Amino acid sequence: MIKVTIDKVLLDRQITSKMLAAEIGITPANLSILKTGKAKGIRFATLARICKVLDCQPGDILTYVADDATDDDQLA
Template identity: 75%
Template structure:
């Protein structure tokens, strides 16, 4: 599972969602979908713009979290 840590990075950078949406040139609604992890994917171009505005790396925003379900051997 991919976990989106965008809220944490926004707080760390003292930037609002509205400011980020304007800086990346996406709608606040689309940014909300990304922040909540409901997005099916993200374009590299959008991810690059987010990283540029937030001065961060993609790994600061996206994190792989292994599924905790037991394997069925």
């Protein structure tokens, strides 16, 4: 699964979630969905705006984490 690690970058840049949401043009609720891992996906346009505001790369806020062993067996 893809994990969103935006909190660390926000902390480094001294930007609040509310400010980021306003800058990239999404609601704080949607940003919360992204941060809490409940999002099913992210649009490239949204990702580009986040990276522009936070001055970072997609890899700085997106991390691949291996699923559980049972999930891998199911996929196979």
